[in-house]
Amino acid sequence: MATRKEVAERAGVSEATVSRVLNNVGPIREETKRRVLEASKALGYYPSALARSFVRRKSGNLGVVLPYVPKVNVFSTYYFAEVLSGIGEAVREYGYDLLLMFRSPQESMDFAGLFKSQKVDACIILGSRDVSEERAALRILQEEGHPYCLINQHFEGESFSEIDAEHKQGSLEAIRHLIALGAKRIAFLNGTLDFSNSVDRLEGYRKALAEAGLPFDPQLMLEGNYSRKSGYAAASRVYAMLDSLDAIFVANDRMAIGLMQGLRELGVQTDDFPAIVGYDDSDAARLTDPPLTSVHVPFYEMGKRAAKRLLAQGTDGSDDEGAPREMLGTRLVVRKSSRLRET
Amino acid sequence: MATRKEVAERAGVSEATVSRVLNNVGPIREETKRRVLEASKALGYYPSALARSFVRRKSGNLGVVLPYVPKVNVFSTYYFAEVLSGIGEAVREYGYDLLLMFRSPQESMDFAGLFKSQKVDACIILGSRDVSEERAALRILQEEGHPYCLINQHFEGESFSEIDAEHKQGSLEAIRHLIALGAKRIAFLNGTLDFSNSVDRLEGYRKALAEAGLPFDPQLMLEGNYSRKSGYAAASRVYAMLDSLDAIFVANDRMAIGLMQGLRELGVQTDDFPAIVGYDDSDAARLTDPPLTSVHVPFYEMGKRAAKRLLAQGTDGSDDEGAPREMLGTRLVVRKSSRLRET
């Protein structure tokens, strides 16, 4: 490996000058610049990113924390693929690198440590849940002023940096849609409430019912954990009250898919399905039979925005601030699954 | 931020001793160790990963290169999600970090530069294609002896480090299955041949025909690019020869899904579909109507193996070598889509 020293010698200049040329800093004579560049290329010199990071005290990495259970995707791969793509785009734009960090769902994570050990310059946290250790860890992050951003999760009562989506509104529209179709009894298969978006959806659901003067019936509430399996498991309960049910709203597509599968295995014909609305508008929503009406969430955009918020800080001098919680819009995509069955 | 010097002072030892304690190296008196640990904790000291990497000349990063087109997934997200999960598992096991690097599909990449600039200690390359610049870049990697590994791509005539799957065998079995069902005229919607697995599939296809004494008919060959869109686009050609077709083998599930969609829009009823076999056995294969018979590929395992091959090198002293090309098995998963229609 060619060293900088060799480059300097070959170009007949000092190492400092080599550095200047390669970093485009300070005034340099054209001729000198040319010679250095030439020598550098001839020798195949590559500056050490390690040394550079060290002296600049910047890793050049944007960290992305995501929950991880081997062979089990708690969320849809769709969600992560979209968010990561969005982040990837921004990262490449700003010349950063993307450091992926998995964490076991239980294991509370020392977010601040990532910064203190200088592994990352900024960090995006996915799949965060509202449990006390998590709150505590995030508070530290906030207090110590590290650049971080949560995606798709809100912590009530804090002012964390968050990019979220209008889940309450999305759910509201989903239920309105069902009601407009004539549904009266609408079940709700939600996820656990430690995800703020589950809470948001519940609010939207209740608001829509209230608007229409429909009663809220706790009997109609089901809980899953966003996995296909949990949707599958819910099928028996739905089956039990099938006759009294007009429709069911499911908090993500995966569960909706599991539910449909489960119902089918219990012998329910497609025509006898209650109207179903899913959530996320993942690729899979187009493939189910019947195609799944679902609430579209701009995950790609959310990832991109989060990354930009973080990386832009480094660029301009603005100490950011501004709305710590930004919310992007959702949108109902109607397909066939939300039709009410004939009576 | 507490510095190591402070820790040393508080513990009443030298910085070197602090270092020793924190790295568990060299003989240390229990009492000293205790004091250092205590001081370190009290002060909230975090060693700088940057400085550490610098002096050790190891980034601690496993790089993963993946092709990238914003908002377009040339491959299925399924493929990447599985491979990444596998890599993630190994990485966490070995205490490495995972550095994601996107590259535009055209842009030929300076793989060796990643090592020379010391951004990564080892590197996995996904979505590589057999084009001359790529070969050249990989040869350099090989010659310079950097630890790298290709996944799901083989370069004939080279001895690159590769983790591949038995695509020839997988295709062979897929076609045998169709033939066993009575299919005589089997079309093949393949991907471009700069992906070695396209070539492998073609070989499997031809071999199966030959075995059965069936002729190879170039008319039955279609080419897509692994996107759903290209499968969709192929529908019209398939439609044109629908009557003379018993079955069609499609090189990945995405295209198969696009194809089914396209046929349907052309007015073909499910019952009139030719028998269809897809490839990858992605989640989506279970969701299509009819469910898609497909060839299962152990992507998760492939990612894990590749990462382990790379990271284990660092651990033991073995300069690896051993079979540079390792191939994992594929397996046909039969579902309803491969039934021949009634005549």
Place this chain on the structure above:
DNA sequence: TTGTAGGCGTTATCAG
């Protein structure tokens, strides 16, 4: 068992 000191490859400051 512990301390001292040199060096890792860059950047940045300060003279010239």
Place this chain on the structure above:
DNA sequence: CTGATAACGCCTACAA
């Protein structure tokens, strides 16, 4: 415009 030179935080012989 360019050349010395001092950090940066940590690891690791070598000495004690």
